[in-house]
Amino acid sequence: MKKVLIITGGQTDIAFAEEVYKEYRPNLVITADSGLLTANKLGIIPDYAVGDFDSSDKETVENIKAKFEIYGKPIIKKFNPEKDETDTEIAISLSLSLNPAEIVILGATGTRLDHTMANIGLLYKIMQSGIKARIMDKHNVISLHDKDIVLKKDESFGEYFSLLPFTEEVRGLKIKGAKYELDGYILKAGSSLGISNEIVENNVFISFEKGILLIYQTSDVGLALSGKM
Incomplete structure (x- = not known):
């Protein structure tokens, strides 16, 4: 069973994210934009990093690019900031193309309520594919x-x-x-x-x-x- 963890750019409690990673044991990790910084704090080299990286630390991105090359991971996929999909939706579309059995999303909630609502709505896209999915933060598990x-x-x-x-x-x-x-x-x-x-x-x-x-x-x-x- 292929389990995918998506880390996107909302608020993420690092201790909670570390516990999720240890308990969930994902087969693949995908980061969306500044979710890359969260993965870096966790010591995780993601399998894919997607987004326009308009909110990520450039130095961190460059350092992780180098690590990608060392570990033979796929290259970072960069998109124009003026796009029709959020970075989270791009990450979800990528994960669906990898035929997962289950998806857990971290960093999908936070101060931007428009992003939070949109991310909850994106669960519909995953549900239509017949795949189990959950948005998680320190206090909530959201499923559709x-x-x-x-x-x-x-x-x-x-x-x-x-x-x-x-x-x-x-x-x-x-x-x-x-x-x-x-x-x-x-x-x-x-x-x-x-x-x-x-x-x-x-x-x-x-x-x-x-x-x-x-x-x-x-x-x-x-x-x-x-x-x-």
Whole structure:
């Protein structure tokens, strides 16, 4: 199973990123723009580095180019800053061309809410390819689903989970095994009903008849990763 880690240019807690890298054990690492700097701090030579590098340290880029040559890695792919895709989307498109089984994205959240929202939207592009994907930061795991899902208590990343509709509505939503259960509910855009639920049984079963669902696993104190990646 080929697992891809994408490190993009948003805020990334280095200690958390290091833990993700050790737990996830990716087969390939792709950085997007200043995600290259995060990889450098982690001591990782990415397999691919993409982007316009308009926010990366030029000296670091040149140093890593040299390391690429030493380790025989693919050359850095540079794009014009005036382009139609973000660096993160370019990295995702590249990862999809490599036929991964799973993708984890770090650095996709942060101070730029427009980028955060766009990156969450990019999960749809991955989902359409039938590939499991998660955006992760120190406090959140974000995933997108068009099929039923089971959340296991012993594999839960945080103490809460929240459901939001990605489409205008999610019809026939059922939640069983959680503190707040639903049966055949229509979850509509603009509703906060699905926020801050809790797993109370061993498994939470989430099913729905139509629509696409965003699932957030969250923790105020920080995600628990050990043995769950």
